[in-house]
Each structure stands twice: as structure tokens, then as C-alpha cells.
Amino acid sequence: MQAFTELYFSLDSTNRTSEKVRALEGYFTVADPHDAAWALFFLTGHRVKRAVNTRLLREWVAAEARLPLWLVEESYDAVGDLAETLALLLPEPTAAAAWPLHRLIEERLVPLPALSPERQRQLMVETWRSLDVRQRLVWHKLITGEFRVGVAATLVIRALAEVAQVPPPVMAHRLTGDWQPTADAYRQLIAGEHGQSHFGRPYPFFLAHPLQAPLDTLGDRADWRIEWKWDGIRAQLIRRGGEVLVWTRGEELVTERYPELAEAGGALPDGTVLDGEILAWKDDKPLPFAVLQRRIGRKRVGRALVTSAPVAFMAFDLLERAGQDCRDRPFDERRRLLEEIAALLVGRYAVRLSRLVEEDNWEAVARLRERSREFSAEGLMLKRRASAYGVGRPRGDWWKWKIAPWAIDAVLIYAQRGNGRRASLYSDYTFGVWHEGELIPVAKAYSGLTDEEIREVDRFVRDHTLDRHGPVRVVQPELVFELHFDRVQLSKRHKGGVAVRFPRMARWRRDKKAAEADTLETVRKLADPTPQPPEQPLLF
Secondary structure, eight states: OHHHHHHHHHHHTOOOHHHHHHHHHHHHHHSOHHHHHHHHHHHTTOOOOOOSOHHHHHHHHHHHHTOOHHHHHHHHHHHOOHHHHHHHHSOOOSSOOOOOHHHIIIIIITTGGGSOHHHHHHHHHHHHTTSOHHHHHHHHHHHTTOOOOSOOHHHHHHHHHHHHTSOHHHHHHHHSSSOOOOHHHHHHHTSGGGOOOOTTOOOOOBOOEEOOSOGGGGOOGGGEEEEEEOOSEEEEEEEETTEEEEEETTSOBOGGGOHHHHHHHHTSOSSEEEEEEEEEEETTEEOOHHHHHTTTTOSSOOHHHHHHSOEEEEEEEEEEETTEEOTTSOHHHHHHHHHHHHTTTBTTBSEEEBOBOOOOSHHHHHHHHTTGGGGTOOEEEEEETTOOOOSBOOSSSEEEEEOOOEEEEEEEEEEEEOSGGGTTSEEEEEEEEEETTEEEEEEEEOOSOOHHHHHHHHHHHHHSEEEEETTEEEEOTTOEEEEEESEEEEOTTSTTSEEEESOEEEEEOTTOOGGGSOBHHHHHHTBOOOOOOOSSOSBO
16 A cells, blocks of 8 residues: 555656656556556546445544544535545554555455445544555545546556556557456556457547647548547447447446347457447437437346437447458558448448548538538548557547537536545536526536636635535626537426536636526527438438
8 A cells, every 4th residue: 555655646746747657667567466456447547436425434533533523524625635634634543554555445445335334434443543644545535436646547558568568559458448456467467468368358449639720731631531420429349259249438338238239249240340439319310419318327228218219330440350450451441341341230230331521622521510510410520541540549640620619608606626636626617597587507517717717716616605505615696607518408307408518618708797698598599409311311
């Protein structure tokens, strides 16, 4: 635990990429495989379920530190980070122990949720008394599911690749999918060129950067393939060894949730991996994302849900053919091979082939993009014809060119503390618009402001709080912000009857008063129209 704690604070104390990678390499080079497996698990964004109720945690700390509960609560309010607050309030350890990370996780953290509150308290007190202040802080972040540190998964992959002496794309592939934090699994990860088999694992997804430069900077239109950009769930459909697997970009295995895709995968030639998008789809056109959301999170799906919320797999790339990795081949070649495979499925199974846009000049492409919402698309994808299928988000070969977002002016009405380095600041906001003289919440957002603006809003929230509901503060409705979002859908689940997609703050409208914010009527008018089939078919 001591070595992992030191790594945590090393990563948290620097913004330099080289220093972060050096710290990671140093840790993984010498760490016991049992500890390294769990460290890798947490550093790549995985979590264990919150083990203990945080209200009970505060009560137990108050008792252990012999402090009134109100002082613990006030300290938390001042510090903003619960893990740090509790670590600082606890008395010095009385029986310091050199806990290996894996034993602390497997013998203390993992069993916690199944214990009675009395036994949980006993185990927590025993653990507190054996850890120093810095170890307690990390321990608290682990048990509350709030472990975050300023390091991207790509840096962890880079460091591990160096330790294993393999290329970073190879390490990225090894870490993709259902990776378990065991010593044997970790040894396989760093076993050089003879590492673990990738059977059943998806490939790392190739992601695109937003296109912000003028189209003519991309060169000749003839050098690019262009497709629609869909609003669905990015996924890979895999057929290997007679088994069918559906993996999402979030590294979640969802085969059982989409039986129609599993059926389609069974018709693929063995040793095939398709990259694409899961969409709610009916009558040869996409349905709103809200329909797809009904399938998300379901472990098993009944016939009624399959009928009322049908899906299709929109295939747009081929990553593996006859068991051979195709990612290094040019896009045009992968596309030709994909068309051969799609011909076996389209029309018979829930698989569609993404249509290539045929407009032959950039001006015509730009005009088509403006019509994206007519077809329930988010815009266009631009892919260089000679491009290989990369790992992560490199620049230059793939671009996403989304349509301009919708924009409204809304009033800040609720605020909550953020996470990580913003844990002490009110940086997560709920915004409302006017309806019959009342502000109705329509969106939550936490991105888009500068650090200085967030600190200024934080001061406003603290000075203009009208009421509190747990961690949420009700704020005097004065501040107006311009919000951007990608689409609006009618929704019976929300008070305002609308749900907005990907809301973010574009700017602080200091020039506007709250009374000048938009109305719910305005937002409802932006709701998605019923998708219309385009003049040219969307399907190949």
C-alpha cells in the first residue's frame, strides 16, 4: 500500500507527462504482480462498487476522533474532499502495518459490502489504526469509488509497454476487454512478445478528432471517404472460434443485451471483427437515442423490448478477416472486404452497411452536412482513403465533422461539488429555463468554464445559497449561461418533458439577466423531428 500511495501522490503532484510516465514505469518495474494487477485496475479507470455508506463513514470517524459530528460535517464543507477530510481528522495510527495493496483490497475492501454495519465499522477502525494519513486518503478514495488521479489510460499503457518491451498498440490490445486484476493476468500482460492470447478480446477503438480547420486544408476531396456520423453506441461485433461477442467502446460485454446482433454475428465467417455503431433502428431509419437507452443496462432482454426498441449494427470498418488482423491495410481495402462480408448479412440480419457519401466536391459535402438532423445523424465522418486503423485518437486521418450544436440561454439553479481537483469547488451545475413564471430544470453541465470562472461561480454559490438538499445547493437564480447540446428529445421522464444530449457550457452570459433566459417552449421546438429517409439511401 505504501508504494501505491507514493505513486498516487507522485502522479497527483505533476502535470508533466514525462514525469508521470517515469513514475508509472518505476512502480510497475518493481511492484509485486499481485499489487501491480490491482494498481493497474484502478489506474485504468476501473472501480469496485462503493463499499460503505459515506454517512456512516463520517459518523465512525467522528467517534474514532472523539469529535462532534457537526465538526466533521463543517470540516468536509471547508475541505470539499471527503477522503482527505476523514484522513486528516483521524488520530495517529496505533498499530502501523505494511499492508500489501492486494491484501488490503482482497481482505478488507472486497468483503466490506456484504458485512453488517457493525462489522463494517470494526473492520474500518482496525484498518484506520494501521495506516498513515496519506494511505488513509487513498484507502478512502478506493472504498467510496472516488479514486481518480491525473493520469490518462494512454500513459499507463505507454509505461507498461516500456516495462514489457512491446509496442504501445500491442499493450493497448492486451488491456482491452474483460481484463481481471490477478497476478497471472498481469504476468501475461508484461510477458513481452509471448504475452497472453487475445481470443475474445476487442481491438482498441480508433477515435476521431473534431474537424475545426477549413475543408480545403484537407486537400483533394478524392483522397477522402465520407460517411454519416451516428448517435449510438460504438461497438465491435466479433465472431471467433464459433463464439459471438459484442463489445462496446467502454469495454463492456453486451452480447446478451442485443440478441438480434448475436444472431447476426453467428452468420459471420469465423475470425471476423466488425467495427460499427449500435443504433435503435426500424423501417430503414434510425430511432431517437432515447429508444436505445431502454436497452442500456439491461442484463437480459425480453421479446417485448426487442420488438418495441429494435436495434441494428451499422458496420463501417473491418478489423479482422479469417483470423488475420486487417488494421494496417488502407481504409479502401478494408472497405472493399467489408462490403463482401456485409453482402452476406444486409437484408437478412440486423446489420447495415454505412453508406459512403458520393458528393464530389467539398461545397456539396458541406451542404449535405447541414441536413444531418433530417436523417437523425450528428454530422459526417471524414476518413482518409489510405489510412490504417489506428489506436486511440491520433490526428490527421479520421475527423468527425458534427453539425453546429443547439444553443439556449439558461439560469443556474442548483450546484454541487465536483470531483478530483475540483472536489472543493461547486463546479457541477443544473440549469433551468422559464415556464409559466417558474424555472424548470432542463440540463446538467460541468464543462466549458475556465478555472477562474469556476472559482468565481463557487464564491457566488456559497454567498447566494437559498437551501440545501444533501450535497446540492439551491442557488439564487441570477447567473445566465449559454448552453450547447447536440440534440433535444421529448421525454416523459423529465419534469420539463425534454432531454438534452451532451449539454455543456459555451459561455457565461454576464450581459443577460435571469428574466432574459429562454423558455421551455423554445427548447421543445428544438426537439428531434421524425427521421425522414434521405433522397439518397442511407444504406449501401
